[in-house]
Amino acid sequence: MSELRWMHLNKDVVQPWAELTNLLAKVDGTEEYYEPEDLAEELEETGMDPAQDTWTVWDGDRLVAFGQLRVGFTTQEDDTVRCQLDGGVHPDWRRRGIGRELMDKMEQRARDLNQERNPGLPGTLRAGGGLEGSSARSMLHARGYEEARYFILMERPMPGDPLEVDGEEFASPTVEDEEAVRIAHNAAFEDHWGTAPMTPERWHDFYAGRPMRPQFSSISRRDDGAVDAYVLISQYLDDELYVDLVGTIREARGTGLASRAMARSIELARGAEGIKVLGLDVDSESPTGATRVYERLGFVEKHVTAAMTRPL
Missing domain, CATH: 3.40.630.30 (Gcn5-related N-acetyltransferase (GNAT))
Structure with a gap:
């Protein structure tokens, strides 16, 4: 993976970020489409530090993967803090270990940030498993995640x-x-x-x-x-x-x-x-x-x- 560049999300890349997000929404069938302006707002959310809580992967000038982490400030009904992991890998760049490395980085940052933000409180990692049979669900299963809930569109x-x-x-x-x-x-x-x-x-x-x-x-x-x-x-x-x-x-x-x-x-x-x-x-x-x-x-x-x- 030495030919790939790892960076972070910022307002200068919201257009390719939106293009990749909307491609994944279509290819993976989730239909979660966003405009660049909406994604730009996400970088200014309370508690979001794009330099530490987001990741991008580039092949030349093409964005091929991204990741976002959100760690809560309050506990859920099970007394744990929700640590939400979002992102995706372009279909043409899957099965190269990019998703695995993205998850490694997001999970480690989730541990560090939750300890910093919510000392002593346990956290729960949460990620979207997509539709039945999706590549995301297979990858998450391999990392020890399990289906916790189903949501109907x-x-x-x-x-x-x-x-x-x-x-x-x-x-x-x-x-x-x-x-x-x-x-x-x-x-x-x-x-x-x-x-x-x-x-x-x-x-x-x-x-x-x-x-x-x-x-x-x-x-x-x-x-x-x-x-x-x-x-x-x-x-x-x-x-x-x-x-x-x-x-x-x-x-x-x-x-x-x-x-x-x-x-x-x-x-x-x-x-x-x-x-x-x-x-x-x-x-x-x-x-x-x-x-x-x-x-x-x-x-x-x-x-x-x-x-x-x-x-x-």
Whole structure:
């Protein structure tokens, strides 16, 4: 591998980074597409140090592989810190040991960073295993990772059939709602697998990020400003919208609040010019039975991917 150059991600390489990311999304069937501007924002996330937490591999002037590491600031429901490993290798450069070396570097950095950031707290390595039979899943198995959860990509064609919506109990989120929605999100997801409370700083990265589309999002806001339920929509492609987060605080579950909020967001999306698809990923073992709700709203399963983990 002496002919390859190892460097790090930076804003000067977001275009080839996006091109490789989108090629992998197509070739590996995950359909996780990104614009260069969205990837550039990832380099400025709270806690991200591109010079230590990212890697690139170049063959001449061609980007052939990349890696990203994110280590959490709070513990998940199992009292471990999530250490998320992302990346990929161009199909033409696979089976040359690049992926193995990338994983070695990311795992070692995860150990060092978690010890520095969260002294004494155990960590869990997590990586996307892709579709059944993928090369990523085979490689992760060989490194001791196991399937921990399955996530279903569901899509609703747009515009699709209209839904009856009583929109008076909902509003589109504003800048002023940021903290209230964060509090609601942390409460709603405290019993969900693989999630940890979002700090105000990390939440701001997401809530104020370029992909966020508040005009299609919905929240149920009380008179005192507290939020009981929310649907947050993002956009990564010109003709698609994506449901990033849906949640209801435990006290409001069973009231149909999230379902009605989702229906409102669907109706808002139906009126958007050029939008062909509304997508979302749902935990196949969601404690709220979310899959059934989405099916009633017109979503259909497209494929299933695996989240794979290993103790740090």
